[in-house]
Amino acid sequence: MSTAQVALRAEFFSQLSADFKKMPLWVQSTINSVIGMSILLLMWWIGGILIASNPDTEAFADFAPGPALAALWSLIGTEFLNETIISSLERILVGLFWGIVIGVPLGVMMGYFLAVRQIANMPFQFLRMISPLAWMPIAVLAFETWDGAIIFLIVMATVWPIVFGTAHGVQRIDPNWFRVARNLGADGFQMLRRVIMPAIAQDVFAGIRLAVGVAWVVLVPAEYLGVTSGLGYAINDARDTLDYATLAAMVVVIGVIGYLLDAIAVFLIKRYSWHAS
Amino acid sequence: MSNASPIWISDLTHYYNRQQSMPTLDDINLSIPQGQLTALIGRSGCGKSTLLQMVAGLLIPTEGAIRIRAHTVTKPSAKWNMMFQKPSLYPWMTVRENAALGLVFAGTYNQKKDRVEELLDMVGLSEHKDKNVQALSGGQQQRVALARSLATEPEVLLLDEPFSALDAFTRTALQTEVAQICHDQNITMVLVTHDIEEAVAMADQVVIMSHNPGQIVGEKSIPLAYPRDRNSAEFAELKDELFAEFETIDKAKQDKPFERLEVVRPKSTAPSVEKMLQQAS
Numbered sequence: 001m002s003t004a005q006v007a008l009r010a011e012f013f014s015q016l017s018a019d020f021k022k023m024p025l026w027v028q029s030t031i032n033s034v035i036g037m038s039i040l041l042l043m044w045w046i047g048g049i050l051i052a053s054n055p056d057t058e059a060f061a062d063f064a065p066g067p068a069l070a071a072l073w074s075l076i077g078t079e080f081l082n083e084t085i086i087s088s089l090e091r092i093l094v095g096l097f098w099g100i101v102i103g104v105p106l107g108v109m110m111g112y113f114l115a116v117r118q119i120a121n122m123p124f125q126f127l128r129m130i131s132p133l134a135w136m137p138i139a140v141l142a143f144e145t146w147d148g149a150i151i152f153l154i155v156m157a158t159v160w161p162i163v164f165g166t167a168h169g170v171q172r173i174d175p176n177w178f179r180v181a182r183n184l185g186a187d188g189f190q191m192l193r194r195v196i197m198p199a200i201a202q203d204v205f206a207g208i209r210l211a212v213g214v215a216w217v218v219l220v221p222a223e224y225l226g227v228t229s230g231l232g233y234a235i236n237d238a239r240d241t242l243d244y245a246t247l248a249a250m251v252v253v254i255g256v257i258g259y260l261l262d263a264i265a266v267f268l269i270k271r272y273s274w275h276a277s
Numbered sequence: 278m279s280n281a282s283p284i285w286i287s288d289l290t291h292y293y294n295r296q297q298s299m300p301t302l303d304d305i306n307l308s309i310p311q312g313q314l315t316a317l318i319g320r321s322g323c324g325k326s327t328l329l330q331m332v333a334g335l336l337i338p339t340e341g342a343i344r345i346r347a348h349t350v351t352k353p354s355a356k357w358n359m360m361f362q363k364p365s366l367y368p369w370m371t372v373r374e375n376a377a378l379g380l381v382f383a384g385t386y387n388q389k390k391d392r393v394e395e396l397l398d399m400v401g402l403s404e405h406k407d408k409n410v411q412a413l414s415g416g417q418q419q420r421v422a423l424a425r426s427l428a429t430e431p432e433v434l435l436l437d438e439p440f441s442a443l444d445a446f447t448r449t450a451l452q453t454e455v456a457q458i459c460h461d462q463n464i465t466m467v468l469v470t471h472d473i474e475e476a477v478a479m480a481d482q483v484v485i486m487s488h489n490p491g492q493i494v495g496e497k498s499i500p501l502a503y504p505r506d507r508n509s510a511e512f513a514e515l516k517d518e519l520f521a522e523f524e525t526i527d528k529a530k531q532d533k534p535f536e537r538l539e540v541v542r543p544k545s546t547a548p549s550v551e552k553m554l555q556q557a558s
Contacts, residue, residue, distance in 0.1 A: 176365035181382075182353045183355075184382055184429065185355040194381070198367070274409075
């Protein structure tokens with residue numbers, strides 16, 4: 001390559017980058033997202049080719065994007081897929097519900113009382129580090145139904161981020177807000193509703209966002225347990241019936257729903273955030 | 278009994294903890310006149326803010342009592358309201374929601390919506406009612422806090438250095454406005470400040486406090502008409518007199534830093550609650 005060609009090419013790229021920076025921010029971020037997804041698809045596609053070209057693994061060739069997306073297309077709208085998704089979402093939501101019911105009051109206590117914080121911090125940090133899946137044998141013993149056991153695992157996954165998020169929010173409350181509200185005649189309930197809840201909402205939702213992420217990751221292996229519905233079950237079932245296209249399609253579904261759940265949490269954080277941008 | 282003192286402070290002594298050799302506040306006796314602005318001035322640490330918080334019911338004195346009308350103050354109330362150094366607005370609310378909060382707590386906002394609008398107009402925030410309070414300047418925020426304090430129609434408004442964090446122009450304007458509101462609306466106000474000029478600009482009388490122990494060492498009335506001309510000779514003279522008083526205190530404190538100053542003041546002549554109730558009826 002001649003020096004002139006190199007210079008020309010360098011100029012082309014610097015021009016391209018300058019043009020890119022002139023675009024509106026949302027266009028830039030959309031283009032970048034498309035690039036990221038394209039890289040992911042490309043790697044999946046290359047992986048599929050490698051699997052198909054190796055005699056040892058060619059039986060798994062249906063993992064490739066072509067068959068998987070075709071399987072996904074034929075699954076969309078079917079009762080099977082809808083029921084699978086609904087059962088998984090139900091478990092997540094029930095688990096999240098209990099995580100919030102237990103986690104928010106605990107977090108408020110931890111944030112408000114130094115003694116509670118000191119007492120609870122070590123044990124909670126300890127419990128937080130245990131993979132929720134490690135509770136599986138105990139959960140199976142302790143709960144009569146498989147659903148109960150799975151929901152228990154989800155609660156164990158969701159409660160800690162919610163506790164710590166809430167406690168963080170309560171600790172950040174400006175003490176003057178209490179003083180002013182008392183001074184204006186607020187009773188305990190009004191203090192909770194008008195001052196504490198709105199003040200900590202964004203931190204609670206930030207905790208819930210982390211909780212949803214962990215819970216969704218935990219849910220799929222938890223559904224390998226005895227249940228006969230849900231995304232984890234569907235994956236296990238596809239493996240047993242050697243239906244690798246459906247298996248890969250389920251992986252895509254899990255990713256998409258996880259992304260949507262996260263997007264909802266992000267929306268709620270923004271909705272209840274009061275920090276001036 | 279419109280001219281009787283609405284606030285009586287009798288034999289008030291306060292220790293933050295029992296290890297203190299000197300009380301934070303020592304044998305305070307004071308009555309505050311109705312519908313006027315009284316300034317408590319003193320160096321930091323003289324207990325003036327502590328005293329004000331006690332009048333607000335946010336702190337309970339070790340000994341002695343505070344009465345507002347026929348009530349002994351034991352807890353905060355929207356009837357004796359306090360404005361703090363920081364506006365402490367709620368950042369998730371609009372200007373209007375912040376100003377209305379006392380009425381929302383009292384459950385009377387729906388009947389008194391107009392009052393909130395009028396007050397926001399009065400403090401010059403007509404165009405900002407629907408904005409988030411974080412979009413306002415410091416002076417505007419303190420105006421919202423003022424409207425919020427006035428919305429509940431307090432008999433007594435306590436001001437804890439509410440202008441000290443503002444720039445000079447905003448401070449001067451608000452000092453003039455608040456003194457005006459005090460007299461126009463017949464609200465009894467107590468202002469805590471360490472700014473002598475602020476005291477002379479706003480107050481009908483000034484109560485001078487000294488520290489270690491916190492005690493009242495003098496009172497002075499400021500017989501100037503409102504609005505006050507800060508460049509007048511009388512204004513300068515009153516300021517000088519107050520400065521001179523502080524120099525006297527400082528001199529006395531230099532020799533004996535931890536002793537009570539000899540103060541010749543009449544003891545409280547607070548009437549009994551029964552007598553006040555009789556007068557009222």
